[in-house]
Amino acid sequence: MIDYQFIKANTAAEALKILADKNNVKIIAGGTDVLVELHKESRDLEMIDYLLDISGIEELKEIKIAEDKVEIGSLVTHSRLLKNKFFAENIPFLTAAAKDIGSTQIRNRGTVGGNVCNASPAADLFAPLLALESEVVLRSQKGKRNLKITDFIKGPYKTHIRNDELLEKVVFKIPAGEYYCNFQKIGRRKALNISRLCLAFLTVIEDGVIKKAHLVPGAATPYPTPFKKIDDYLEGKLLAEIDPAETGKMAADAMVEITGERWSTPYKRPALSKLAERALSCVKEEAGYDG
Numbered sequence: 456m457i458d459y460q461f462i463k464a465n466t467a468a469e470a471l472k473i474l475a476d477k478n479n480v481k482i483i484a485g486g487t488d489v490l491v492e493l494h495k496e497s498r499d500l501e502m503i504d505y506l507l508d509i510s511g512i513e514e515l516k517e518i519k520i521a522e523d524k525v526e527i528g529s530l531v532t533h534s535r536l537l538k539n540k541f542f543a544e545n546i547p548f549l550t551a552a553a554k555d556i557g558s559t560q561i562r563n564r565g566t567v568g569g570n571v572c573n574a575s576p577a578a579d580l581f582a583p584l585l586a587l588e589s590e591v592v593l594r595s596q597k598g599k600r601n602l603k604i605t606d607f608i609k610g611p612y613k614t615h616i617r618n619d620e621l622l623e624k625v626v627f628k629i630p631a632g633e634y635y636c637n638f639q640k641i642g643r644r645k646a647l648n649i650s651r652l653c654l655a656f657l658t659v660i661e662d663g664v665i666k667k668a669h670l671v672p673g674a675a676t677p678y679p680t681p682f683k684k685i686d687d688y689l690e691g692k693l694l695a696e697i698d699p700a701e702t703g704k705m706a707a708d709a710m711v712e713i714t715g716e717r718w719s720t721p722y723k724r725p726a727l728s729k730l731a732e733r734a735l736s737c738v739k740e741e742a743g744y745d746g
């Protein structure tokens with residue numbers, strides 16, 4: 456049995472002091488990942504001496520929306536994310552990703568920060584957050600640092616967070632001009648729907664031309680990675696002339712280039728191709744180029 460002392464911090468300052476003063480501290484937010492690992496007596500948790508509960512820290516629960524920028528506190532739950540009107544109206548693929556996470560109970564407990572820090576290849580929020588070119592704000596007693604979310608991920612279940620740091624918030628710029636986004640997901644079954652595959656697509660259009668494209672699959676590669684090759688292919692083309700099926704196949708090929716042929720490739724190749732096709736078709740339809 457893993458033996459540890461449970462500590463609860465009520466403010467970020469308290470949590471940061473504990474992280475600075477003590478060794479072998481494991482943060483717990485909603486606990487939907489950590490408690491599973493503790494229950495399994497995961498080897499990764501054998502070394503912990505303290506479980507630091509940050510779930511009561513109010514200052515980490517804020518969603519701030521400015522004119523061009525969004526800040527999501529690390530303790531914002533998936534339920535709060537999906538109920539947020541601004542996101543539903545302006546960043547709907549984030550709402551769609553949050554809506555499909557687990558079950559109501561998981562969405563009520565699970566947090567944005569936990570999803571990002573756990574860095575599971577199947578973490579659903581990563582795809583839209585990567586497509587939005589988000590940054591994470593990490594805080595320690597020494598100060599704050601911002602990291603691009605792409606630079607924050609070190610590998611599957613690994614990030615560049617230091618032992619004395621807390622993820623304070625995730626920030627991103629609201630896309631400017633005419634933009635469209637879409638999220639697609641396939642899970643094993645509806646009730647507790649951990650992604651078999653998901654995909655987020657965001658594009659900015661100017662006079663019908665794709666100025667910016669971000670296609671990011673989830674659970675397709677060892678850790679969430681933007682498919683820059685597809686983005687480069689799409690950018691500069693007329694949205695009306697994009698063939699979603701062909702782009703879908705290219706995305707599937709890009710996945711296999713990263714992963715190599717694996718036991719899951721016969722399933723994932725056509726599945727990812729279809730998800731990308733659907734995302735692009737939805738965006739074309741929404742933009743009025745489906746004819």
Ligand SMILES: Cc1cc2nc3c(=O)[nH]c(=O)nc-3n(C[C@H](O)[C@H](O)[C@H](O)COP(=O)(O)OP(=O)(O)OC[C@H]3O[C@@H](n4cnc5c(N)ncnc54)[C@H](O)[C@@H]3O)c2cc1C
Nearest residue numbers: 484485486487488489557565566569570572578579622648
């Ligand atoms: C039945 C079930 C279904 C699920 N379905 C899905 C799904 O469909 N999609 C999906 O993406 N996920 C799913 N999950 C995984 C999980 O619910 C999410 O990843 C959730 O967002 C984790 O948040 P949490 O607050 O519970 O994290 P916790 O379990 O509290 O923590 C997760 C990790 O993040 C660290 N951490 C948390 N907050 C911080 C912080 N502020 N600063 C630094 N480190 C921090 C912890 O130390 C730990 O390493 C599911 C889990 C279960 C049990």
